[in-house]
Amino acid sequence: MPEQYKDVLPNGLTVLGERLEGVRSLALGFIVGAGSSYDPDDKSGLAHFTETMLLEGTTNRTSRQISDSLDSLGVSYGTSLDAETIGLSGVMVSSRLEPALEIFADILQNPSFPEDEMEQTRSSILQELRREEDEPMVKVRDLLRRVYYEGHPYSKRPTGEPDVISSLSSADLREYHASYFNPANTVCAAAGDLDWDLFRSLVEKFLGGWKPGTKAPEIGPPHPRPQLYVENQQTQQEHIAGAAPSVPFGHDDYYAAIIAAEILGGGMSSRLFVEVREKRGLVYSVGASYSPGRYQGSWRIYAGTTPERASQTYSVLMEELHKLDSEGVSEEEFRRFQALTRSHVLMAGESTSARLRSLLTSWWYEGRIKPLSYIRERIDAVTVDQVNKVVREWPLSSNLVLCALGPSTKESLVGENVSKV
Amino acid sequence: MPEQYKDVLPNGLTVLGERLEGVRSLALGFIVGAGSSYDPDDKSGLAHFTETMLLEGTTNRTSRQISDSLDSLGVSYGTSLDAETIGLSGVMVSSRLEPALEIFADILQNPSFPEDEMEQTRSSILQELRREEDEPMVKVRDLLRRVYYEGHPYSKRPTGEPDVISSLSSADLREYHASYFNPANTVCAAAGDLDWDLFRSLVEKFLGGWKPGTKAPEIGPPHPRPQLYVENQQTQQEHIAGAAPSVPFGHDDYYAAIIAAEILGGGMSSRLFVEVREKRGLVYSVGASYSPGRYQGSWRIYAGTTPERASQTYSVLMEELHKLDSEGVSEEEFRRFQALTRSHVLMAGESTSARLRSLLTSWWYEGRIKPLSYIRERIDAVTVDQVNKVVREWPLSSNLVLCALGPSTKESLVGENVSKV
CATH class of the missing domain: 3.30.830.10 (Metalloenzyme, LuxS/M16 peptidase-like)
Structure with a gap:
């Protein structure tokens, strides 16, 4: 240890x-x-x-x-x-x-x-x-x-x-x-x-001789406003990136949030990978992650698609977010991604740079340091109910800020899905 | 061990x-x-x-x-x-x-x-x-x-x-x-x-039950022809990439070539970083590396610059390659980058993925596996004379294939340096 x-x-x-x-x-x-x-x-x-x-x-x-x-x-x-x-x-x-x-x-x-x-x-x-x-x-x-x-x-x-x-x-x-x-x-x-x-x-x-000073003032929490923002640009692909508020650093549901994001778009058996890429071939890359933050963390999603498939990609993405918010995750999915998360943590624990980052950010944002053994215990202690609680309390679809950059306009992207935004 | x-x-x-x-x-x-x-x-x-x-x-x-x-x-x-x-x-x-x-x-x-x-x-x-x-x-x-x-x-x-x-x-x-x-x-x-x-x-x-077969035929060595190739494209930057033949995998001068490339463009004290970025601010990124290959390896260089500075960047790059070919490296430079290379190898040795890649490529291209201790000994055994021999025998400037992609034309890039190509 x-x-x-x-x-x-x-x-x-x-x-x-x-x-x-x-x-x-x-x-x-x-x-x-x-x-x-x-x-x-x-x-x-x-x-x-x-x-x-x-x-x-x-x-x-x-x-x-x-x-x-x-x-x-x-x-x-x-x-x-x-x-x-x-x-x-x-x-x-x-x-x-x-x-x-x-x-x-x-x-x-x-x-x-x-x-x-x-x-x-x-x-x-x-x-x-x-x-x-x-x-x-x-x-x-x-x-x-x-x-x-x-x-x-x-x-x-x-x-x-x-x-x-x-x-x-x-x-x-x-x-x-x-x-x-x-x-x-x-x-x-x-x-x-x-x-x-x-x-x-x-x-x-x-x-030791560095002259004392004071800590910088706190910045205060952000207040993102759900919206769809489309910027036109003549690229070969339509690049779509989104975020929605989630639990902050050090929250009791921190590890549940990590597992929830993995289920949505982490591994090759994740929902977005399977639904958007595997079943429909809509994108070359798609994914989701949980990004922690001092006041609040955020769910993050990304997809890169061709302009012709942008509207369908958008539609399937929104459908999956709604589904996660309303139906939660299954026991089987939860077990799979809990195991994957446990394995990622163990492997990162063998890298001195990864452990340095973990030490610095835990201290900076949570005011404490967390041994690997503690992190493993906390991941093992997460339950499927806790994952379902965290996605219910921090719903993605209703709080989503979604940006698109590429040849699409807002109209061509949203198509018949305007009501969903 | x-x-x-x-x-x-x-x-x-x-x-x-x-x-x-x-x-x-x-x-x-x-x-x-x-x-x-x-x-x-x-x-x-x-x-x-x-x-x-x-x-x-x-x-x-x-x-x-x-x-x-x-x-x-x-x-x-x-x-x-x-x-x-x-x-x-x-x-x-x-x-x-x-x-x-x-x-x-x-x-x-x-x-x-x-x-x-x-x-x-x-x-x-x-x-x-x-x-x-x-x-x-x-x-x-x-x-x-x-x-x-x-x-x-x-x-x-x-x-x-x-x-x-x-x-x-x-x-x-x-x-x-x-x-x-x-x-x-x-x-x-x-x-x-x-x-x-x-x-x-x-x-x-x-x-064990996999049906036997035969090894794929060898591909045979490439024969690059030195040239400058410019492709016009409306990007914000001029992207410059070059290559020239160097020693193959498993060659006696393999580790000398790695150190030579580090001296040219590896660390922040490398020649290209200092001359192109530090002293002149011509680029955001510049670097060189040695890339091994079965029949021959290659020296690789890269620089990304604005169109206005592309010509000067090109000129300084060529100057540095000429200088390396004609004057070789100093004892002090050699010691510095030998130490850096040794340290990189030791740190990569702590990563299971890095060791897997090393095992597979050594076997595939050299027909042998090399323990870390052997690699360390070989790096320690390199001398400044060997580095100078390898850059003399595999000169960069005269064998260079250089490609540029961006707003520049061949004329605007080469300017008064046509004779150098």
Whole structure:
């Protein structure tokens, strides 16, 4: 059984650890409460620009020294961004922990946002924005985010807007960093071949002197408004993405929600796969998942189809959502997907990066850490009645926000099904 | 240290195994010598159609029974296709080996290609082809394959051509299956929490009665012709992909080639990343890799840039390739990327799926299996002189096939650099 550890430094930094047996690698990571939701309205993309510039130099190291050192240490590393957090993480052979942690600590505490690197990064981000335009699957997710979270900070485009990216200065980034990067607003974790006492003392050594600060304010819950939103674009496929509210992180029905989403569109024997792809050949890809969130989670669905089949795909999708809401799931389906979920969890438990993500997100969103044994017990304890309760309490069809991107119009998509929306 | 095993059944089926300590999962897989290169000229897409239909029913199981059973067993599974092989694999908790192997064995030996499933699969493949049209990064790789392997079976589009897909019958698939699916043309392997004696006996039980056959004929080496090929398309980005011949699988300089490609475009301190992205901000993504092959491997490069910067990107790319060919690499660079490569190998060694892939491909292309300890020793034994030898013997710039897809024309891309092509 893996062992888990937790401590808080005097300056407020939370430190988490998990030891996995039989591995030689170690995943090390940080999350800071500073995602795209905190971007000021006139500075969309500030969090992303800051995130990208973290690797571009500190008061002690140039950009080149950072990448040379981490590559030499054999660390596979990167930064990440979502609505609530900026992340920095890497996987390495466990013996490299000390030098890697020293560099990560420097990156978090002392980024210098040098002017020359600003220009290259700006150019690279502007290209990233252009590339997103070439990828309809990215665009439809982006569209869904905007529509689903309309009027809420979660709706902000993480990569930002081109005109804003063009105008941000290193002073903006420095101010942003000063506001959000502090130990009270950061969690540090390691999972894998971990010596906890050593890790704890190294974190103290490299981050113990980090000046205290305060946690970022809570963002507050979103209030999605059910609707169908169609955006016209000349692509080869009609890309359909939808979401509806579900249970939040840490809810009693959390694992029931995961199993419910698997039944709807997880495996190759899931309802959407069978009804939309297998029986009717309407799509190349279709699926559903449960995505947890702080205030509420969401059910997610996706389908990619040809324009000629878009209307029928839409109709079958809606039918399946109605059916799930009104009839629930069978005992046999439940058993099948409970087993599949159990197996996924066990397999993810063998990956140090997956365990790191689990540690960080459990702590961040639920305020606790969950050993694998606990997760397994909770999955085993779910019943078919609980799954039926969760789909009844969080119905998909009546709360659905559905977006479509492609050649279809709202009329051609909905056809005779207008009454169902 | 993991232990490796090998045996051949009386009917010619090769069975491989590797035991990894500290895991509870097991990855199980097969490859059959029947990739897209074996498609008859007038039946492009036959291998892919056959691969997709494998999961759609056997003489003992319906499509639905296959997916229900495998999902119930918690197996994450799928099929795959490349130029030379069709694959079937899955990861599971090791205690599920017997029932999973029984189903996989049935899929390989007794697919029934039922008529009704044919139509749904045909429709789904036609949609897959349409979706590829929406993804310029997929399209530029496809373009490079066609141009690089022009006139050779490797040039065939794996997903096939729409008019062919529309006309293939279940009789075509049955004939294809009868020609290529036999024990002499198949390798079976398992990696992870493995009991070799049990596995060996289960393979005998479920596949020992498979009727013997013959290995598929060798395809023969490709002969790429250096060139620049530009295809015009109204995308937001110019997508550039290139390839040049390198050492084959199993060559003495195999690990030197991997390190050379990492130096050119692997990590964030690699030459292309630093020169093209970091210093000049010309792209959002750029990279290089070494891709092994039976007769020869290839160096691969990729860059995505805006049309305005395409010409400069092209120019810097060519400059870096020339520089690598003519000046080689430094001792410092070599040490850095040798360490990074060593670390990647160690981390991949903790994943049962990664070890399964390694077992299958080593056997298929080199005729041997390589323990992790051997791979580590070989990486440690590489010298900077060997890396310089491999880039001298397999120069990138003079043998390069480069394809560009986007708004640029050949003239606008090459600009004043025509003499360099």
